[in-house]
Amino acid sequence: MSDEANVKKQSVMENVELTEWLASLDYVLNSGTPERVQYLLQQLQIRAQASGVTLPFTYNTPYINTITKENQAQFPGNRDLERRIKSLVRWNAMAMVVNANKAHDGVGGHISTFASSATLYEVGFNHFFRARSETGSGDLVYFQGHASPGIYARAYIEGRLTELHLTNFRRELAKGGGLSSYPHPWLMPNFWQFPTVSMGLAPIMGIYQARFNRYLEDRGIKPVDDYKTWVFMGDGESDEPESLGALTMASREKLDNLIFVINCNLQRLDGPVRGNGKIIQELEALFRGAGWNVIKVIWGSDWDPLIEKDTDGILARRMGEVVDGEFQKYSVSDGAYIREKFFGTDERLMELAANLTDEQIRTMKRGGHDPEKVYAAYKAAMEYKGAPTVILAHTVKGYGLGESGEGKNITHQQKKLNEQELKEFRARFNIPLSDAEVVKTPFYKPAEDSPEMQYLRERRKELDGYTPTRRTEVTPLKTPSEEVFEEFYKGTEGRAVSTTMAYVRVLSKLLRDEGVGKLIVPIIPDEARTFGMEGLFRQVGIYAHTGQLYEPVDSDSLMYYKEATDGQILEEGINEAGAISSFIAAGTSYATHNINMIPFYTYYSMFGPQRVGDLVWAAGDLRCKGFLVGATSGRTTLNGEGLQHQDGHTHLLTSTVPNLVSYDPAFAYEIAVIIRDGIYRMYERQESVFYYISVGNENYNMPAMPAGVKEGILKGMYRLSKSAKASSLKAHLFGSGAIMNQVIEAQKILEDKYNVSTDIWSVTSYNELRREALNAERTNLLNANHNKLAYVTELLQNEGGVFVAASDYMKVLSDSIRKWVPGPYTVLGTDGFGRSESREALRDFFEVDAKHIVWATLVTLFDEKKIGADVLAKAKAELKINADKLNPMIS
Numbered sequence: 001m002s003d004e005a006n007v008k009k010q011s012v013m014e015n016v017e018l019t020e021w022l023a024s025l026d027y028v029l030n031s032g033t034p035e036r037v038q039y040l041l042q043q044l045q046i047r048a049q050a051s052g053v054t055l056p057f058t059y060n061t062p063y064i065n066t067i068t069k070e071n072q073a074q075f076p077g078n079r080d081l082e083r084r085i086k087s088l089v090r091w092n093a094m095a096m097v098v099n100a101n102k103a104h105d106g107v108g109g110h111i112s113t114f115a116s117s118a119t120l121y122e123v124g125f126n127h128f129f130r131a132r133s134e135t136g137s138g139d140l141v142y143f144q145g146h147a148s149p150g151i152y153a154r155a156y157i158e159g160r161l162t163e164l165h166l167t168n169f170r171r172e173l174a175k176g177g178g179l180s181s182y183p184h185p186w187l188m189p190n191f192w193q194f195p196t197v198s199m200g201l202a203p204i205m206g207i208y209q210a211r212f213n214r215y216l217e218d219r220g221i222k223p224v225d226d227y228k229t230w231v232f233m234g235d236g237e238s239d240e241p242e243s244l245g246a247l248t249m250a251s252r253e254k255l256d257n258l259i260f261v262i263n264c265n266l267q268r269l270d271g272p273v274r275g276n277g278k279i280i281q282e283l284e285a286l287f288r289g290a291g292w293n294v295i296k297v298i299w300g301s302d303w304d305p306l307i308e309k310d311t312d313g314i315l316a317r318r319m320g321e322v323v324d325g326e327f328q329k330y331s332v333s334d335g336a337y338i339r340e341k342f343f344g345t346d347e348r349l350m351e352l353a354a355n356l357t358d359e360q361i362r363t364m365k366r367g368g369h370d371p372e373k374v375y376a377a378y379k380a381a382m383e384y385k386g387a388p389t390v391i392l393a394h395t396v397k398g399y400g401l402g403e404s405g406e407g408k409n410i411t412h413q414q415k416k417l418n419e420q421e422l423k424e425f426r427a428r429f430n431i432p433l434s435d436a437e438v439v440k441t442p443f444y445k446p447a448e449d450s451p452e453m454q455y456l457r458e459r460r461k462e463l464d465g466y467t468p469t470r471r472t473e474v475t476p477l478k479t480p481s482e483e484v485f486e487e488f489y490k491g492t493e494g495r496a497v498s499t500t501m502a503y504v505r506v507l508s509k510l511l512r513d514e515g516v517g518k519l520i521v522p523i524i525p526d527e528a529r530t531f532g533m534e535g536l537f538r539q540v541g542i543y544a545h546t547g548q549l550y551e552p553v554d555s556d557s558l559m560y561y562k563e564a565t566d567g568q569i570l571e572e573g574i575n576e577a578g579a580i581s582s583f584i585a586a587g588t589s590y591a592t593h594n595i596n597m598i599p600f601y602t603y604y605s606m607f608g609p610q611r612v613g614d615l616v617w618a619a620g621d622l623r624c625k626g627f628l629v630g631a632t633s634g635r636t637t638l639n640g641e642g643l644q645h646q647d648g649h650t651h652l653l654t655s656t657v658p659n660l661v662s663y664d665p666a667f668a669y670e671i672a673v674i675i676r677d678g679i680y681r682m683y684e685r686q687e688s689v690f691y692y693i694s695v696g697n698e699n700y701n702m703p704a705m706p707a708g709v710k711e712g713i714l715k716g717m718y719r720l721s722k723s724a725k726a727s728s729l730k731a732h733l734f735g736s737g738a739i740m741n742q743v744i745e746a747q748k749i750l751e752d753k754y755n756v757s758t759d760i761w762s763v764t765s766y767n768e769l770r771r772e773a774l775n776a777e778r779t780n781l782l783n784a785n786h787n788k789l790a791y792v793t794e795l796l797q798n799e800g801g802v803f804v805a806a807s808d809y810m811k812v813l814s815d816s817i818r819k820w821v822p823g824p825y826t827v828l829g830t831d832g833f834g835r836s837e838s839r840e841a842l843r844d845f846f847e848v849d850a851k852h853i854v855w856a857t858l859v860t861l862f863d864e865k866k867i868g869a870d871v872l873a874k875a876k877a878e879l880k881i882n883a884d885k886l887n888p889m890i891s
């Protein structure tokens with residue numbers, strides 16, 4: 001046979017082969033289930049792979065809607081009424097931003113984000129988002145921060161916000177009240193549930209929220225329900241590591257109570273998200289790879305006839321090859337351009353589009369603007385079992401803003417529309433305003449008896465009320481009795497323990513407490529053993545939705561690694577961002593679920609706010625409660641770990657969060673007093689504060705609590721020991737954390753060797769002292785008087801002598817109260833990078849050891865002309881002070 005004949009024969013055989021395979025597939029498709037088809041294909045793949053045939057790896061499906069027209073759920077709403085309501089919401093959202101900027105240039109605000117996501121939200125509001133009710137939390141919705149104008153605009157039509165509120169958008173201090181720019185529970189505690197505007201935080205917080213909801217159900221603390229956590233985010237936002245960093249946790253935990261909606265308008269602030277690529281495909285691969293159910297909503301219904309006719313897949317292929325930058329260009333182009341550039345590459349495509357006019361081509365919608373497609377996707381997501389769902393919705397940024405912004409690169413920051421643009425907007429969305437009215441951009445609300453309002457009310461009633469709404473009706477807890485804590489007031493009677501050990505003991509006692517025990521949520525990012533917390537594994541178990549499916553390797557030990565469905569500990573792995581998201585979910589459950597949960601999040605102190613500061617800030621905004629516990633803290637106390645681990649500045653970072661109360665305790669009884677008061681303030685008095693406590697790993701005797709010091713511990717300072725020595729030389733040493741021991745040693749040297757009568761003050765919180773003093777100062781300033789004394793001044797004013805502070809933190813911490821210390825004040829601290837060294841060497845290096853404290857005291861006394869140069873010179877030699885040593889701050 002000739003070569004040509006051979007090729008022909010082979011091609012005929014291949015065709016026959018293909019036809020036979022396809023016929024077999026069709027047979028199973030017609031007679032069996034889709035699962036059966038999946039199974040067979042899987043088996044084929046396994047056989048092929050075992051024989052060395054590798055299939056090309058792809059996690060992508062074609063660039064068309066995941067839900068085919070045939071499988072699309074029927075839209076149950078009234079399209080016409082919903083469009084009218086949505087148009088009014090659009091108008092009011094736009095008017096709010098335009099008016100605010102007309103009145104006060106530069107006030108800011110965003111129109112184009114909501115313009116692109118109006119349908120995504122309105123379908124949710126009309127058909128899915130259930131409000132909190134008597135029976136449950138409702139759906140928890142994280143709204144995209146920049147879409148806030150749209151959420152306010154709907155609340156206005158619902159009658160939950162007034163015209164004055166809208167007028168005062170971004171003018172919160174205006175008379176009559178205003179609206180905050182973005183979702184902030186701190187500023188609008190009855191409205192917003194979740195702050196979202198710092199990009200990337202909503203996705204990770206949402207994932208951990210959904211997991212925490214499961215945790216509460218698995219532990220029997222809240223009833224099992226089918227409420228969902230919805231996270232709305234931008235496609236640009238997906239570039240934040242936090243956005244995608246926890247995806248596998250969600251699928252591993254089978255969080256089918258979680259739905260992400262990513263508004264893929266292909267643009268972020270400066271320009272396209274992936275001009276030369278396809279963000280939807282990139283995200284699809286990522287989410288599928290992470291085990292999520294992915295629903296792409298790419299094309300609106302008007303594309304369906306074309307897709308149906310596309311039997312050979314040419315259109316789908318073309319859709320898949322056009323990059324996002326080009327799709328963006330189509331959104332600002334006319335139909336002729338799109339016909340030429342998109343369909344014009346192939347005769348068969350031109351043929352497909354032949355019956356469409358240019359105008360039809362121009363207005364064919366993207367999926368995210370089609371309520372029927374969006375509804376079908378949401379419904380499928382609601383019903384999906386076994387994994388979380390992400391909906392990737394294709395939209396146009398600035399949709400409906402026409403010439404002024406739609407699809408343009410500048411649209412993100414667009415805040416104004418001219419007369420012509422306003423008229424076009426009105427026409428496009430049928431806003432019932434006259435030419436004269438439209439230019440004044442009035443807010444518009446339909447009459448209460450209009451079909452729109454009746455429909456809206458009826459829909460919301462069906463969904464249990466209005467959302468977003470934040471409510472706090474939780475019953476206050478009763479603080480555990482003093483009995484629980486008394487053991488710690490007694491001290492350890494010579495036994496050396498660390499403050500970390502003391503804290504862990506407090507925690508483990510609280511876990512046994514009848515009143516609060518089961519409400520405590522211990523959270524650890526893979527450091528339990530470091531902190532001596534492994535005893536809790538067995539005591540309360542580690543939460544695992546599936547329970548423990550294996551026999552743990554250490555099952556014969558007392559403290560084995562016990563995982564259980566009703567386990568109490570959240571062991572988050574090496575994941576501080578996730579762990580603090582769990583902390584946030586637990587610490588806000590008083591507001592989301594009406595249940596007081598008390599998180600104790602214990603971590604390597606260096607990896608707190610330094611690592612996840614924005615989430616700590618969000619916790620403040622959220623009025624989160626609970627205890628952040630920075631273990632192994634203190635630049636010199638955590639010896640040996642070196643530069644990256646030795647924390648000498650967290651207390652500065654915590655001071656930046658207004659409602660975060662921070663303490664650096666030295667002794668077990670201080671910890672006990674602080675935690676008890678913390679529970680009292682947060683859960684009994686229901687104050688909107690949360691706590692940071694630093695604890696260390698240095699072992700020493702924990703003394704008994706002196707009488708009458710509780711108030712001082714909480715206010716931030718009390719006298720630990722008063723000198724019995726009578727001397728004309730007087731010094732007051734301030735100590736905190738583990739450095740207190742250096743202070744105690746210094747006192748002894750000062751008294752024994754240098755005849756200085758020395759008192760010791762325990763400073764548990766410079767931050768609280770400073771806040772109180774600033775308050776006093778402000779009161780005096782505004783009242784033009786000096787009546788109010790700062791607590792520090794009040795304590796020290798009659799003491800006389802010199803004051804010296806030493807802590808394991810940067811000098812600026814103790815320096816922060818200088819103004820209110822009534823006398824010469826020298827501060828020692830740990831400025832500079834840490835070192836891998838012994839504690840002793842580190843404290844010498846940072847000049848916070850006993851000898852440097854003694855030296856600083858003597859120099860301060862010398863400056864005050866209380867001692868002579870001879871005494872100082874002698875002391876310098878005795879203490880071996882080296883003025884030429886390395887400067888820790890810059891070395």
Ligand SMILES: Cc1ncc(C[n+]2csc(CCOP(=O)(O)OP(=O)(O)O)c2C)c(N)n1
Pocket residue numbers: 112113116146197198199200233234235236237238263265267268269273397412
């Ligand atoms: C952490 C953080 N970085 C930067 C910003 C500023 N910012 C606000 S919106 C935005 C662009 C958002 O784009 P995208 O996520 O695609 O949302 P879209 O408005 O397109 O829906 C940027 C950069 C921010 N809010 N948070």
Ligand SMILES: [Mg+2]
Pocket residue numbers: 234235236237263264265266267268273397
């Ligand atoms: Mg975007």
